[in-house]
Amino acid sequence: MAEGAPIIYLDPATVAEARRRGDDPRKLEECTKYVMTHIYLSLPGPPVPIAAARTRAAAAAAASDGVDRISALPDAILRDIVSRLPVKDAARTAALSRRWRPVWRSTPLVLVDAHLLPRGRSFGVSVSAPTRADTPGIVAAVSRVLAAHPGPFRCVHLLCGFMGSYQAQLEHWLRFLAAKGVDDLILVNRPWPLEAPLPAAILRISTLTRLYIGMWKFPDIAGLPTNTAFPNLRELGINAVAMEKESREVEFIVARSPVLETLNIQGGNTQVLRLRLEHRSLRCVQICSCSVENLAVVDAPCLERLVLYDSLSKDDSCVRVKIVHAPRLCLLGNLETGFHMLEIHDTFVSAGIRSSPSALFTSVKILGLNVNFGVRHDAQMLPNFLKSFPNAESLHIVCAKCTEATSLVSPNFWDDAGPIESIVSHVNVLTIREFKGEANATSFLKYFVQNAQMVKNVSVVLANPQFTSYSIDTLWIAKILKSVRWASKISSMQVYRSDDREGGLIWSFQRGSDYSIRDPFVY
Known part of the structure; x- marks a missing residue:
């Protein structure tokens, strides 16, 4: 990292502690940036990219001849239009006319916090990426949208905030989403400090079809209700999430997701991973840059793809990979x-x-x-x-x-x-x-x-x-x-x-x- 470049990820306390120990905080900043880059690259993109949305809006404005033909379209089409707009533009449609006022509130919205960044800021890891100074504005804007809209939400992607100091607001957001419903949720914290606790309220959002979390400490599963379930969850991504020693949290979610098809796990600050898979609908399991001790595919009749990429070991011991029953495994x-250490059918x-x-x-x-x-x-x-x-x-x-x-x-x-x-x-x-x-x-x-x-x-x-x-x-x-x-x-x-x-x-x-x-x- 160039001398004088801004430190984005490290909080002042971490910078001061590094210097007290005689370490260069910029090296820690560079390492954190490297991890965050890989997390961002592994995430699904938003359904409404910023550049594409702005291009479409500009093209529509240029093509306008002053005649309002769009307002004459059926409600279902208007809702589809609004659902494809960045959240700020979607909210502004309520001011167009009386015809548009109820459309915004009745449309499953796309809420991407990158759409809420000040002009000149962009989502990513460059110098113009979100800083800690941007977080209060992001938190306030997200809170307003979640409070004002009755739901459900088509997708919510929150990746730009340094949320370690905003635990109360995060708890409220997740409670809103559990009550109002969301299909697609991506929630990534921008450190430091590391291992900011993820509220257990996230495990009560039963409407999810896709969930990605990154740079958190997994909530304690010991006190959760036994009926915790994710009946619609089809895709799960866990990126650099601190877990208990036995990694029981992954198996906890998988066991309660009867239609889960894709499981992606990426390392970073996770503990050693031990994973036993017995699932009837899993089709794809990908584990990247993780310290793995034991992976056992015991019974996965629909599993087609199993990828272990860049496996790590904290003590240089071999990783045991056991495949017992996966009759459709082709990749x-x-x-x-x-x-x-490969074991196939007990051999x-x-x-x-x-x-x-x-x-x-x-x-x-x-x-x-x-x-x-x-x-x-x-x-x-x-x-x-x-x-x-x-x-x-x-x-x-x-x-x-x-x-x-x-x-x-x-x-x-x-x-x-x-x-x-x-x-x-x-x-x-x-x-x-x-x-x-x-x-x-x-x-x-x-x-x-x-x-x-x-x-x-x-x-x-x-x-x-x-x-x-x-x-x-x-x-x-x-x-x-x-x-x-x-x-x-x-x-x-x-x-x-x-x-x-x-x-x-x-x-x-x-x-x-x-x-x-x-x-x-x-x-």
Whole structure:
């Protein structure tokens, strides 16, 4: 962060404490900005983007010939028009004429606090982003709208306020929404201080179909009524939310959401995650940048997508991933061969041990793996992981960062590992990202193209040289691939150089849960 740049996220007390300890508060500010950026990128966008709304309003004004044709439209169409306006513009329609006065109050509104920011401020993480000085005005405006409108609300997105000092107002808002009804709620706090408590009133909003929360401390679930339920909730996002040690809060909501389809969890200031999934309607589960200890998919008959991206461990221990019953699972990633302890149908996947029929998962068609090719054990685990998913058609491998290389596997290792059914007979797309030209990775790539009879497209994405000591020429890797005999006669090959940071871009929850995108791992 540039010297003299404004500190937005840290409160004065945190800045003073950092300086008292001899720390640079700007480093903490930069770290917080990084976390908040990823939270914002993971959130669904508002149904009424500011720029688009202003453009439509300007176009309508320019096209006006002075004749009021809109007021003659039926009430249902007028309400639909008002529901698509920013809340300030929606409220102003009541002043147009007597015809419009009841429309605003009878329309499920879109309330996005970014629409309430002063001119010159914008939602985001730039210098013009909301500051603490903007929060009182935002709080007052949101309070007026919630008090004046009888509800229900089409959606409420509150992301711009530093709410740590406005707990009473937040409690009132959530009580209003529980009483008046809201379908889509996104509530993100702008720290500091961290772990501002989220009022338990949020767990009493039974009308929700989508809920995202970020940068809060989860409310205590011990004293909640046993009949707490979310009968309409279909999408749940939990972003950098502090929870109890056992992470029981996630299972609490999931168990009380009978039609839930999408569960997204993003780390930040969460404790170690332990999650046991037994749910009849879940289709997509995505866990990103979390410290995970144990994930067990016990009974998820509708689960189609399971994504573990950038798994963390506080004590460098392996993460146990157990899949018992998920017959529709077709997309799985990004399993890390040296970090995830994979258990399928009560059978562990282990290096050097022949895969048994009980350790096969035949429904998976799209497979993502992280492999540290510089570590002998991690590379040796790759064949066993691949053999566990014999029908995989798309294979996406990320070459993990290697901090301490070990000995290489033998040149014949891949052949000695025995036939890999997915590579020989099914994989038609291969991408290898963050490729650094390591010997183990290069020998695997050669083995793949020499044995993959169905492959149609091979893409190699070289690591950005700004973030690695490796320097590989695209022509060099293209020459290697052309020097071996390909098993497939109809294939295309692309070699790119990445412009992204090390490890690539952060995983997109929205892309991962978009079922119109068959393969969200495609580079």
